[in-house]
Amino acid sequence: MAQLDSLSEGARRILSIAAPLFAERGYTGVSINEIAAATDGSKANIFHHFPNKEALYLAVFKSACDEFGTELKDLADERSDNDNRLQIIGKQHLLRLFSKSDSVRLILREVIDGESGINRSLVAEILHHNFGTIVEQIEEEQRQGRIRDDVNPAMTAVTIVALNMFFFQTMTILEQFQEFRHLDSPQQFAREAFEAIAKGLLVK
Amino acid sequence: MAQLDSLSEGARRILSIAAPLFAERGYTGVSINEIAAATDGSKANIFHHFPNKEALYLAVFKSACDEFGTELKDLADERSDNDNRLQIIGKQHLLRLFSKSDSVRLILREVIDGESGINRSLVAEILHHNFGTIVEQIEEEQRQGRIRDDVNPAMTAVTIVALNMFFFQTMTILEQFQEFRHLDSPQQFAREAFEAIAKGLLVK
DNA sequence: GTCTATAAAAGGATAGAC
DNA sequence: GTCTATCCTTTTATAGAC
Numbered sequence: 315m316a317q318l319d320s321l322s323e324g325a326r327r328i329l330s331i332a333a334p335l336f337a338e339r340g341y342t343g344v345s346i347n348e349i350a351a352a353t354d355g356s357k358a359n360i361f362h363h364f365p366n367k368e369a370l371y372l373a374v375f376k377s378a379c380d381e382f383g384t385e386l387k388d389l390a391d392e393r394s395d396n397d398n399r400l401q402i403i404g405k406q407h408l409l410r411l412f413s414k415s416d417s418v419r420l421i422l423r424e425v426i427d428g429e430s431g432i433n434r435s436l437v438a439e440i441l442h443h444n445f446g447t448i449v450e451q452i453e454e455e456q457r458q459g460r461i462r463d464d465v466n467p468a469m470t471a472v473t474i475v476a477l478n479m480f481f482f483q484t485m486t487i488l489e490q491f492q493e494f495r496h497l498d499s500p501q502q503f504a505r506e507a508f509e510a511i512a513k514g515l516l517v518k
Numbered sequence: 519m520a521q522l523d524s525l526s527e528g529a530r531r532i533l534s535i536a537a538p539l540f541a542e543r544g545y546t547g548v549s550i551n552e553i554a555a556a557t558d559g560s561k562a563n564i565f566h567h568f569p570n571k572e573a574l575y576l577a578v579f580k581s582a583c584d585e586f587g588t589e590l591k592d593l594a595d596e597r598s599d600n601d602n603r604l605q606i607i608g609k610q611h612l613l614r615l616f617s618k619s620d621s622v623r624l625i626l627r628e629v630i631d632g633e634s635g636i637n638r639s640l641v642a643e644i645l646h647h648n649f650g651t652i653v654e655q656i657e658e659e660q661r662q663g664r665i666r667d668d669v670n671p672a673m674t675a676v677t678i679v680a681l682n683m684f685f686f687q688t689m690t691i692l693e694q695f696q697e698f699r700h701l702d703s704p705q706q707f708a709r710e711a712f713e714a715i716a717k718g719l720l721v722k
Numbered sequence: 723g724t725c726t727a728t729a730a731a732a733g734g735a736t737a738g739a740c
Numbered sequence: 741g742t743c744t745a746t747c748c749t750t751t752t753a754t755a756g757a758c
Contacts, residue, residue, distance in 0.1 A: 359724050562735090
């Protein structure tokens, strides 16, 4: 939020319209012209609010980081009793990805093709925090005796994050595979996958 | 290979130089100018070999699909007896990703931001074939009694692919996390992750 | 804060010589 | 097959009025 508040109304409007465009097609894939058209405004007005295209992109990116960094309290307690603990943790994370998909896409872009610059360490920080939250949840479950003691929390967290990012990125393609025809939502997808890995991780 | 043979020497040279550029920065991120400079040649020569930029990109992309589609026989039997079967399957897949990283990146780009066009079904086909190979390997292990009967081969394959794609994409960032400081290669990384999931999937 | 007009550069693509 | 020169369009960015 820090930097978002310091922006004017008009600037924030531009930001929110540019975000999904950059998220979908990346920095070079979107022109100021196009953003101006999307805002029903002029190019010059965008350059009034931001010194140049890169600054606009950076503002969009930082605001995506802010958004992704804030917690989702509302989703936290939507747990069904049929699910095991790992499934709950995994499902929450997946819902988070989909509910903030533009921000996630923007951050993912930097992960994948970011030059090793300032953005990259910002990304590392965000991811590490996000990752740490999941590790903590797993450790808590271990203390409660609901996940086996001998599993490595960090590696388990990696598995959860990896599966969810994979679903997030390939959903539209996986849907076409016969093997998965019976699954009609990412949630159901994730449920089956976590069920598979959980078999070995839970206390029996 | 099919389409690669039909190209002239000069065209193939351009292709091979353009590939890593497109892989790293995407279609809109690379200009014909830049490709020409990288080939030490002229823009006009590129347009002599390819009707337009899109055709060049498509040729690069198809050739990436060809390369990724061909099997890696040489890596197939580098198995250490300390590893369990899932680790071997996973490690092979990961080595494949890294040894063909430009092609993988190009294909991943289409997965992530491809418009739903011809490329997309090509990508789906490639991924499905790749995926099918892993499923078959797991089923074979189940027949041999080395992996439990009650695990879903498709879901297990998804987990392997997801973990490996995640490593491939985030390697340079994960390296910065303290939790993983002791891991100095993707292989070691993958080994630990698969060890974690394998605990529940192998016959005991 | 927002606009129109315009500059300056880069990008995709073509013509025509060698 | 490869080049130089050129064209047209798009893009980033600025100047200056309202």
